[in-house]
Amino acid sequence: MDYFILLTVSGIAIGVIYGLIGMGYALIFKATSVVNFAHGEIMMLISYMAFSIASSWTLPFWGLLLVCVFISAIVGLVIERVFIRPMLGQDVFSTVMVTIGLAVMIRAVVVLIWGADPLLLPTDIGDSGVEFGLVFLYTSQLYAIGLLAFCVLGMWVFLRFSRMGVAMRATAARETTALLMGINVTHVYAIAWAIAAVIAGISGVLLGTIYGLGPDLWTQGLRAFPAVILGGLDSVFGAAISGILIGVLENLSEGYIGQGLKEISGFLVILVVLMIRPYGLFGTPEIERV
Amino acid sequence: MLNVNNVQIVYDNVIEAVRDASLSVDEGQIVTLLGSNGAGKSTILKGISGVLYPEDGDIIGGTITLNGESLIGRKPDEIVRSGVVMVPEGRQLFEPLTVEENLMMGGITRSRSGATEALENVFDIFPRVKEKRSTIAGYLSGGEQQMVAIGRALMSSPRLLMLDEPSLGLAPQIIAEIFAAVSDLSKQNNVSVLLVEQNAELALSIASYAYIIENGRVVMDGPPDKLMDNEDVKEFYLGFSESGHRRNMRDVKHYKRRKRWLS
Numbered sequence: 001m002d003y004f005i006l007l008t009v010s011g012i013a014i015g016v017i018y019g020l021i022g023m024g025y026a027l028i029f030k031a032t033s034v035v036n037f038a039h040g041e042i043m044m045l046i047s048y049m050a051f052s053i054a055s056s057w058t059l060p061f062w063g064l065l066l067v068c069v070f071i072s073a074i075v076g077l078v079i080e081r082v083f084i085r086p087m088l089g090q091d092v093f094s095t096v097m098v099t100i101g102l103a104v105m106i107r108a109v110v111v112l113i114w115g116a117d118p119l120l121l122p123t124d125i126g127d128s129g130v131e132f133g134l135v136f137l138y139t140s141q142l143y144a145i146g147l148l149a150f151c152v153l154g155m156w157v158f159l160r161f162s163r164m165g166v167a168m169r170a171t172a173a174r175e176t177t178a179l180l181m182g183i184n185v186t187h188v189y190a191i192a193w194a195i196a197a198v199i200a201g202i203s204g205v206l207l208g209t210i211y212g213l214g215p216d217l218w219t220q221g222l223r224a225f226p227a228v229i230l231g232g233l234d235s236v237f238g239a240a241i242s243g244i245l246i247g248v249l250e251n252l253s254e255g256y257i258g259q260g261l262k263e264i265s266g267f268l269v270i271l272v273v274l275m276i277r278p279y280g281l282f283g284t285p286e287i288e289r290v
Numbered sequence: 291m292l293n294v295n296n297v298q299i300v301y302d303n304v305i306e307a308v309r310d311a312s313l314s315v316d317e318g319q320i321v322t323l324l325g326s327n328g329a330g331k332s333t334i335l336k337g338i339s340g341v342l343y344p345e346d347g348d349i350i351g352g353t354i355t356l357n358g359e360s361l362i363g364r365k366p367d368e369i370v371r372s373g374v375v376m377v378p379e380g381r382q383l384f385e386p387l388t389v390e391e392n393l394m395m396g397g398i399t400r401s402r403s404g405a406t407e408a409l410e411n412v413f414d415i416f417p418r419v420k421e422k423r424s425t426i427a428g429y430l431s432g433g434e435q436q437m438v439a440i441g442r443a444l445m446s447s448p449r450l451l452m453l454d455e456p457s458l459g460l461a462p463q464i465i466a467e468i469f470a471a472v473s474d475l476s477k478q479n480n481v482s483v484l485l486v487e488q489n490a491e492l493a494l495s496i497a498s499y500a501y502i503i504e505n506g507r508v509v510m511d512g513p514p515d516k517l518m519d520n521e522d523v524k525e526f527y528l529g530f531s532e533s534g535h536r537r538n539m540r541d542v543k544h545y546k547r548r549k550r551w552l553s
């Protein structure tokens with residue numbers, strides 16, 4: 001039982017990060033119908049930028065996070081403006097190819113600027129942590145749980161109550177009608193990219209703090225991908241919950257069945273789930289067109 | 291107020307959807323545009339609203355002006371701001387959103403307070419919509435959806451309201467309700483209406499001027515009584531021949547193949 005709890009809790013701790021990363025994928029897919037294959041790379045880019053900032057100035061964790069949130073938003077807007085907007089009017093597939101190209105570019109740029117050696121993201125929370133009975137959680141892991149909760153709540157409030165958020169849902173539902181009503185769809189897309197990049201930035205800073213940096217950090221984006229599929233590509237909240245599910249599942253399968261299963265258990269689960277619910281656990285079944 | 295002159299519209303650079311369309315709508319006037327399936331009615335409305343580009347459509351000739359200013363090439367949101375808004379064919383609500391959210395999106399070009407004010411106006415015009423304000427729009431009945439679609443367009447306080455087949459698939463009594471509301475709107479608020487319909491009888495009953503379009507060309511126009519006297523209009527659009535008997539579809543189709551409209 002203790003072993004089970006241990007595995008579950010540490011699974012949640014990594015799962016919340018999958019959840020955060022997944023929310024970014026889902027938001028962009030929901031708003032623009034594009035799967036952003038560069039999401040993990042954007043996350044990595046910002047975590048390296050965080051490294052540079054943290055090495056130049058001594059900032060407390062929250063200060064660093066705040067600076068990175070601003071930088072991420074700008075990174076998101078720039079990427080949208082430079083790489084994605086020119087693709088408007090092309091089919092979605094071409095845009096997805098652009099994100100793949102972008103991913104490869106970012107990987108190269110990161111190695112060029114910061115080198116290929118692993119780095120530590122210096123923050124003031126370091127190795128501190130809290131003991132809960134038999135489980136020990138790092139402060140950074142606790143922050144990760146809190147930040148996922150905060151992002152989920154923030155997204156909910158944004159999508160439900162802000163005009164831009166409602167416009168984003170409207171655009172996701174019917175783009176041409178959104179145009180007809182005078183919604184500035186280009187603007188909506190740009191904001192979606194900015195928010196997704198901010199979420200990527202938060203997950204990047206967390207990953208850097210918890211596990212350190214390396215030029216393969218982008219693979220965490222792939223690891224989180226089953227969560228997005230499981231949640232239903234277009235469900236931002238589904239991605240958050242599924243992230244936790246996948247994290248726990250990976251840990252349990254590794255702990256009870258064996259090494260190596262960790263990497264594939266997420267993908268195995270989505271195979272099974274998609275057979276039963278092709279639109280994911282929380283996704284929208286193809287809405288009937290009246 | 292709105293002037294469409296010799297407009298030509300193609301899709302994908304080759305498909306000529308509108309070959310030569312001219313029409314005008316004056317302040318406070320209800321004008322109807324009649325025509326059979328594929329005549330090009332919706333395409334004209336999309337051209338006016340500036341939403342041809344997502345479908346690879348393009349206006350390749352002619353002019354569209356609102357109070358003398360060209361609308362061609364302007365962005366859809368600018369066109370809404372200038373007072374021209376469209377209720378698309380098939381209602382096209384944002385199904386996953388609530389009724390109120392749908393309406394608020396219609397008021398996106400206005401300030402938040404302006405939109406809230408407009409919301410109350412829409413509720414006055416369609417009390418039934420108010421009752422359903424927190425319902426998910428996709429769950430409404432067809433009639434309620436049409437009211438929300440019209441209400442949503444009214445949220446921008448348009449000077450010209452364009453309706454694309456609002457009667458499609460609705461029961462007569464709901465149609466009457468909706469048409470009465472549109473007619474009141476034009477009379478009381480001096481809103482101009484461009485009404486696209488397949489149901490000619492209905493449309494001619496509230497319009498003060500009508501155009502008939504066939505194969506992308508406006509082939510006939512005039513006040514309703516003049517058109518209603520026309521034998522061809524009776525035949526095709528009002529569905530009865532001189533003898534007063536409804537012809538069956540096959541006869542009409544056969545006849546249609548032989549006969550072309552002459553203006």
Ligand SMILES: Nc1ncnc2c1ncn2[C@@H]1O[C@H](COP(=O)(O)OP(=O)(O)OP(=O)(O)O)[C@@H](O)[C@H]1O
Binds near residue numbers: 307325326
């Ligand atoms: N997106 C598109 N791409 C290519 N051709 C199109 C497109 N939309 C419409 N068309 C063609 O343009 C012509 C006019 O279509 P339009 O939708 O304007 O007709 P309509 O008069 O509104 O007909 P209906 O009464 O059936 O709605 C048709 O021949 C149609 O096939």
Ligand SMILES: [Mg+2]
Binds near residue numbers: 333
């Ligand atoms: Mg049509």
